Structures are given as C-alpha cells and as structure tokens.
Amino acid sequence: MKQAQAEQQVPKPVDETREVDFYNIAENRLKVFERDGYKCKYCAKQLTRFSATLDHIQPVSKGGTNTMDNLVTACLHCNSSRGSRPVMDAIKKNNAEQTAASDANKPVSNFL
Numbered sequence: 001m002k003q004a005q006a007e008q009q010v011p012k013p014v015d016e017t018r019e020v021d022f023y024n025i026a027e028n029r030l031k032v033f034e035r036d037g038y039k040c041k042y043c044a045k046q047l048t049r050f051s052a053t054l055d056h057i058q059p060v061s062k063g064g065t066n067t068m069d070n071l072v073t074a075c076l077h078c079n080s081s082r083g084s085r086p087v088m089d090a091i092k093k094n095n096a097e098q099t100a101a102s103d104a105n106k107p108v109s110n111f112l
Contacts, residue, residue: 023054023066036073042082045075059084 022028032054038047041055055074058064061084074082082089 021066022068022071023056028068029054032068032071033073035068039073040075040078041072042074042078045078047073047075051075053079055079055082057087 022032030049033047033049033052038049038052039045040047040052052073053076054071055078056064056066057070057072060066064070
C-alpha cells in the first residue's frame, strides 16, 4: 500500500522546452498576444487572435530564440515585410510610410 502511494506522489517531470517555447506552443503564443494587447508593435493595428502573428525581435537565423523576451505581436503585413532586417529598420520604414500616406491626404493650400 505504501509503495502505491509513493508512486502516485511522484511529480511529473517538467518539459522545459514547453515552458520556454512561446512560438510553437499555442497557450504560450496567446500569452505573448495578451501581453501586447493584440496590437501590432510596428503599426499599432488592433488584431484578433486569428489575425495576429508572432515576430522574432532577433531572427532565429541570427541566433534568436523562442522566448517571450524575443517575441512581439505583429500583423501579417508588418511581419512579412520586415524579413530578417533589424527591428529598428522596420520601425523606421513603417514611420516613413505612415508619414508619406498622411502627407498625401493633406490638402494643398493655395497661396494667392
């Protein structure tokens, strides 16, 4: 009887890769989306759990990991257009595009 109780009390081993992998584990992905408020970090577009994607700050191709600190919420457009460029380059590009779009919508004043 004591042997059966001892076997039941043995804790299950913790899968450490599951605990730190915030890219491939669905419930961990949701934690990143919730942390970021389901908003794209590059263009501030409001997203849903179906339209949100995860972007690596430090690309995996350049040694980045799947930890929460290395992932941000991004819309598909921003995520796919960034590629493996540094984050600051993507932010500068998005700011330049937004400025150009807002300038195009401004009326031209007449100086007569």
